[in-house]
Amino acid sequence: MSLTLYYHPLSSFCWKALIALYEAGIDFEPREVNLGDTADRAAFQAVWPLAKFPVLRDAARGKTVPESSLVIEHLARHWPAADSLLPADAEAAFRVRLLDRLFDHYIHLPFQQVVAERLRPEGQHDPFGAEQSRSQVRAGYDLLSSLVASPWAVGETFTMADCAALPALFYADHAVSLAAWPTLADYLERLRRRPSVARVLREAEPWFQYFPLKDG
Ligand SMILES: N[C@@H](CCC(=O)N[C@@H](CS)C(=O)NCC(=O)O)C(=O)O
Structure with missing residues (x-):
């Protein structure tokens, strides 16, 4: 698989990238990163030193794309199905x-x-x-x-x-x-x-219990 998305299902900025990928129906390998795990974090830092996700690795173009907006710009530039984004x-x-x-x-x-x-x-x-x-x-x-x-x-x-x-x-x-x-x-x-959004929310739902959605 030439496209890999480093992400976490609960991460709000990752949702931006996921919505774009689902909208355009682009195949990618979702690589879930557990930043709380030392080895996982170190492996992710080797890809992107700031260890902030989402990050898209486009192996075919030899490109690592950080920042949710730039991930979407990259998809829109190279995938006709994403160009309307x-x-x-x-x-x-x-x-x-x-x-x-x-x-x-x-x-x-x-x-x-x-x-x-x-x-x-x-x-x-x-x-x-x-x-x-x-x-x-x-x-x-x-x-x-x-x-x-x-x-x-x-x-x-x-x-x-x-x-x-x-x-x-x-x-x-x-x-x-x-x-x-x-x-x-x-x-x-x-x-x-x-549908793209509903899918992202559905996939995140099991994780909501770990997120402080409310005060206190
Ligand atoms: N400006 C970045 C923000 C990325 C960002 O802050 N991601 C958060 C998750 S929503 C993150 O990686 N947090 C982990 C950390 O700060 O250790 C973007 O648009 O991608």
Whole structure:
């Protein structure tokens, strides 16, 4: 198998890459990485020293591709079945990249800070920092509510922006409920019904018990 995805089924950024791979029906070898296992981590670090996933190894092209957005760009460039994930038109592609970045930076990453706070050891919690992160998520919701189109982020075509939106909204909804942002709540429901997304969520489900989806 020439394509290998280093990933974990619970990892939100890996979901972006998995959704893209499933959307395009691209064959790949899923290589699950247990970062808690010293040997597994060391083997992964030999592929990508930062040990952050997803990472795609494209042996046929001799390329190692880190970063979820770049993994999708790589698929869109080399697999015709994935090319609609990133439009050929430069202006349309710019819009997709913009929304991808906004979902990652202003919803997904602040949510991860909320999770990091939940995982801090007893006596080292930072409620002020957690509230700041929640406030960033709310600002992200306000911004993205006004920018997403329908049915998908940029309109009729499902793109990389939608791959980024699903993990961001799915997880952040557990930190700051989307109830007050109906445009995004409806969009998340549409995303969840997309077969590629439903598959990713189904595969992650056995792992949810290990994830601190709630405070306390
Ligand atoms: N900017 C990166 C973020 C990747 C990332 O933070 N991945 C997390 C999982 S969601 C990770 O590898 N965490 C392991 C660690 O930090 O040790 C991307 O888009 O791929």
